[in-house]
Amino acid sequence: MAPMPLEGIRVLDFTWVVAGPVATRILADQGAEVIKLERKPGPPGSRQTGLQGDLHRNKRSIAVNMSHPRGVDIARRLAVKSDLVIDNFSARVMRSWGMDYASLSQINPAIVCVSMSGLGHTGPRSNYVSYGPTLQALGGFTMLMAEATGEPAGYGYSYADMSGGYTGALASLMALWARKRTGQGQFVDLSQFEAVVSVIGPALLDIAANKRDQTPPGWASQEGPAAPHGVYRCRPRDDGDDDRWIALSVRTQAEWDRLVAALGAPGWTADTKFRTLYLRMRNRAELDAHLATWAAGQHAEAAMELLQRAGVAAGLVANGADICARDPHLRDRNFWGTVTLADGRTTHVTGIPMKLSATPGAIRTPSPEIGASNDYVLGELLGMDRAERDELVAAGALWP
Amino acid sequence: MDAEGALAGLKVLDLTTARGQFSGRLLADMGADVIKIEPPGGDHARRIGPFLDDRPHPDRSLFFWFYNLNKRSLTLDLRNPRGREIMLALARGADLVIESFAPGEIAALGIGWKELRAANPALILLSIAPFGQAGPYRDFAADDTILTAMAGMLYVNGSPDRPPVRPLGLQAYHSSAYYAAIATMCALFARDRDGRGQWIDLSMQEATVSAVEHVAGSYFGEGRVEPRRGTLHWSRYFRVARCRDGYVMHCSLGDWTSLVEWVAGDGKAQDLVNPEWEDVLYRAVHAEHLFDVLDDWVKDYARDELLDRAQTLRLPYASVRRPEALFDDEQLAARGYFVAVEHPELGRTIRYPGAPYLFNGTPWRVRRRPPLVGEHSEEILRADLGLDPAEIATLAAEGAI
Known part of the structure; x- marks a missing residue:
């Protein structure tokens, strides 16, 4: 099998909910080693199928208690062996653990840190709690997605989580690319809010340049006139x-x-x-x-x-x-991925919408249960023996 | 450190039309030299509005401006044999070629993968097409609307008892452009190992399918065909409500105790004080009743009052704002999101939406306003290909540029 484009890149992944996991899914699909650092118990519901199965395939998972100082120590040791540390918390969380760029760059000057918070790390509202749908409301999106009567009609889904996730993956790759030239890591402070408002870019310029108040376009074409x-x-x-x-x-x-x-x-x-x-x-x-x-x-x-x-x-x-x-076309292009679950069943997951002719990505493993990669990550990568790990479990820094 | 931008040194030939043009901007924003290659007279996207002062003109399209900031422009007739030669000569010195023609069209023009690879084995070619380069729908025609339809995005927008509502903005184009930019970055990483370029087949339908978070997951996970749900989010944790001066968005995630205390203090909690509501999954299952009770609670609040108080309690509520409000938003202002871009030939300075991220080492910046039609043709032919003024004049006379 041809090597995948991002082989050799290790990602320490603190992301959760949707936007962050979308970013790291893209990196994992192209061969990056993505290690999710999670707590137990996780949210209820299956991790293997549905959206969760889509989001976490191809990733590894370790169960580390970041409220315990020795849990933080494990995370910091992993950061030394990683290329990218990525999160979608608000600003204070990573700082409180000493996992922010200022701290990590002292132990790994080449580290790239990407933080995908809702509204960014700076500014008067950086501490806002938000989710994709609420960012769409703040961004003018929800107002413009209306029935002919003006009544809000959508969204029933969060495009904000996608635009945030895609921007997160792209920003990560660009920062890692710059590192090849400069040898230096850097910190990327990404605002999911800013990412989603760009989808109405031409409307924003219409406001800025023509001072025109925007109205819901409804079925008016948004790329030049069309009828029908x-x-x-x-x-x-x-x-x-x-x-x-x-x-x-x-x-x-x-x-x-x-x-x-x-x-x-x-x-x-x-x-x-x-x-x-x-x-x-x-x-x-x-x-x-x-x-x-x-x-x-x-x-x-x-x-x-x-x-x-x-x-x-x-x-x-x-x-x-x-x-x-x-859809015969998606089937013919072999778009949907297939993964085999722990119980031997197979399930389909959303495929990879980019086909690189020489080094295509691949869907290799299903979404891991939380802590499924403790052996590999703690044993092989960090060289901890069984006794040390048992002791960390007993101390409450790790979940088995 | 390095103020050049993360992608400084990369050269990109951007042949895209409206449906692919955002991908080149994403690269240009971070310092890649993106040359927009337009047909004589300019790209069709320049004819799409809105226009500055509502005066249609190829150099006044706000639609074009947004997607082509930071690029240079070269007009080139790819149907002219000399135009084709110039394209191949430029490809010899480029890292990427991005195109969004109908499948097979660049091959018919003699600038397909075969010719480009022969000209430059390290070149990466990215082809963006509605349904990709192969498959039974390969030659189907589609714009953003048709793509949102065929990707399962349009169906889930709107109310269950009414026709689907078209998604806002060009979400199919944007999703495809993000994947396109990401794919080129991946190909660059691969090339860094073996020195070889490759051809990327990007299907916009697939990119758009991937951008609807819940539809495929629900189908494969639970065998459920996702319906339209109005403003009730598919997760059942969010819904829009009318308030005194507009709309707000409820969110039943976050600290339930604080929310119920507040609602109860207003005398509006009804049965929400019962302990079963403390379970977040119970709240999702009974979302309709929950939000009906909360609708009655918020109806007398002003939306910003509600937002401020909710956020103080760390409740993820939001107000439903007009997009005009973004220009007065303190948060965006503090982060410098909107950037003033000068258009000297028009005597205007216009605030553009800027970058969604702050890179502390290789920052984003505006290097040039969107190009006029063919603005950099001479400069590119002279500096990149070493042509002299007489040769350039001949090319112009022959209609190649």
């Missing part, structure tokens, strides 16, 4: 699921002509009020009504195939079963 542009309800599936929709996005005149042809050029498409993009935008309510009537007689999958074969940007509004079990 929206979702249209389709025929129920044969299994009775009637929450089926097709999304359409038509911009240029050529795309419109292809749509008309694919629909079989019904009479309404020749109406002069739909002749140009400008007119289609102006008369979009009527246009949407025609398309809704058409879609109601179609299965969403068949409508997508028909329109895509004609060169129209159309997509099934896929649900969990569509993407995980039915």
Whole structure:
């Protein structure tokens, strides 16, 4: 097997919840040795399947009590043998343990520390307690994700955890890259809040430059005018699921002509009020009504195939079963990963959305139970013998 | 220490269109020399609004500005044989080429992986495409909207009894761009060991699937198809509530005792004083009732009053703010998040959203405002390829640049 890109990079991982583990999952998928330092008992629920299985695959786990001075000592010894120490606590936590960059750089000058706190380590609100959804609310996201009535409509998920996680992985790699040139580690103070507001960057410039108050865009396209542009309800599936929709996005005149042809050029498409993009935008309510009537007689999958074969940007509004079990393209690309659990069952996990031709990443091991790697990390990496570890367990610094 | 930026010394040729352009900015921000290669007349993204003062012009697109800060611009007609030669000559001195054309298009232009690798075996090529470089949907057309649909992101946005609501911002493009930048960094680490470049196939659908935290996990873990839930977060710990002057976001994580004491002090706790609510999982299971009780409690509070008091008690509540408020946000101001970028030819200085991180050794900084169409063509051809003014004039006359 070809070596993976990040082989040889060791990460001491203090992250928890979602954003931090997303960052270290990306590093682990590409071959970094990620050692999660955790406490027992962990949060309730399975670690092996679902989101937790997705987040922690390919990682190792040790169970260390950071409230015990000898637990902190273990963590510091590991930091000496690591390239990256990463956390998503607020500023005071790592400092209180002596695990902040100022302390660690004295025992390992090449260490890179990345802290992915909610609002950053500096500033008057650095001590705010936050989660992905609350950062989206503070960032203007929740306000702009609204129904036509202005009533907030979303999110039911946390994009903030993803933008924070991706930024964390990228920042880690960039700091490690700089170290190759300078020989020096550094501290990266990442604000998940700042990461998520960048997703509405052009809207922020519109506020800054044009002083325009933003309104929820709803189904207005956010990358130039488009009409039709929206979702249209389709025929129920044969299994009775009637929450089926097709999304359409038509911009240029050529795309419109292809749509008309694919629909079989019904009479309404020749109406002069739909002749140009400008007119289609102006008369979009009527246009949407025609398309809704058409879609109601179609299965969403068949409508997508028909329109895509004609060169129209159309997509099934896929649900969990569509993407995980039915999408032929994701299956053909072998996107979903498979891991074998401790009890011999296998489960699928979210795959790796980047294929490097020579050194691809790989999904190798399932999410570890807390403390599953105590033997390897404490025994092999730190050279502790059994007696010493037993004594640390007895002292309350380690969980077996 | 080194004030050049973490990626100083890297040379990137950025052929991307709107759907891939953020990846180059992520690299340019940290000091890579990113040359945006645009067709004569400028990239299509320059025609996407909003525009400065609402006056459409290729050099006034705020959409283009946000995604192209810190890059240089070279106009090059890749369909012209001389344009192709210049592209290959530049590739000889580059570390990365990033492109987001339809699959097969760069090969048809004679600047595909085969030609690029022949020109420079250490080169890394990153191809960003809606459905990647292979598979049955390879040639399907998609913009951000269609990608959010086909990745399972759109379906879970909005209320269960209403049509899905389009996610805000270009989340499919952004997710793909982050993965793209990360993938190039990984390929650089690999190249550092063996000196060899490689070709990265990045599927935007896959990147977007990966960005919806719960949909696949619920399906594989519990066999559940995640529904739309309105503003109730899938974890069932968060929901939006109306208050006196707007909206706030509830959060039932955090110190329950403090929250209940506060609510009870206002005479609004109802059954939340019962001990079963101390269990965080119980709160998730009975989230609808919990938030209904709390909705009645917050309705007379002003949102900032509630936020301040909640945070004092270390309760992770939030107010639902307008994006305009970010420009007056003390926290962002203290961290220098917004940065003034001068546009001298327009006589304007505009506050841009800056970097989401502070690197203490190799800091982020604005090195140049977004480029005008072809602004650096001559400088790049002269300094990077050593062409003389007469040769450059000939290329311009032939329509290659």
